[in-house]
Amino acid sequence: MDTVTSIDELCFGTSAPRLVVAEPPTDHALLEATRAGDEAAFAELVRRYRNQITSYVYRMTNDYETAVDLSQETFVRIYKAMDRYQASHAFSTYIYRIATNLAISELRKRKRRRLVSLTGFFQSSEGAPPVEFNPPDGRPLQDSELVDRERRAAVTRAIATLPDKYRAPLVLRDVEGKSYEEIASILQTSEGTVKSRISRARSFLRDKLKAYL
Secondary structure, eight states: OOOOHHHHHHHHHHTTTOOOOOOOOOOOHHHHHTEEEEOOOOOHHHHHHHHHHHHHHHHHHHHHHHHHHHHHHHHHHHHHGGOOOOOTSSHHHHHHHHHHHHHHHHHHHHHHHHHHHHHHHHHHTTOOBBBBSSSOOOOOSSSHHHHHHHHHHHHHHHHTTSSSHHHHIIIIIIIIIOOHHHHHHHHOOOOHHHHHHHHHHHHHHHHHTGGOO
């Protein structure tokens, strides 16, 4: 009697066909298919990265609607520049670089708008002292859930006050979980600079969040 060597042979006999599971296409393969006119391939790229890019931009800008808009703009730019993409680089690095540049550009626009309107916006009436923007809530917290909620909100506010050059590497490292090498490639700088900026950003946040530590 023949020796049975697997459950498949036991149930179906030795001639049963084996199920072959195809590997999902790589990002580069999807890009090549898109270049060849396969719109479904690009739709798959969007599906793979849309949520994480939107989440990343939200962490950078602290504005969900802006994050959605900039995420969409990121994919539009990738599509328009498809022929210029260098396959020698990881696609994840490429897309995060575009999203980072868009987020930083948005933050700089905000800064310019604030500088233009700051005095008039915070002056409540003629001769009155300026009104403090986003004053701290002095009401007592009632339970641990509220404490946790306020702590998370405080972290978000603190990150939003970081200068651009510190905010991007911190979010990429501590929120997105990127390696120092990946961050250096995304931001087009050295790993030493990345580590230094992340260290300074964390130090800044510790000072801002002393009340919650």
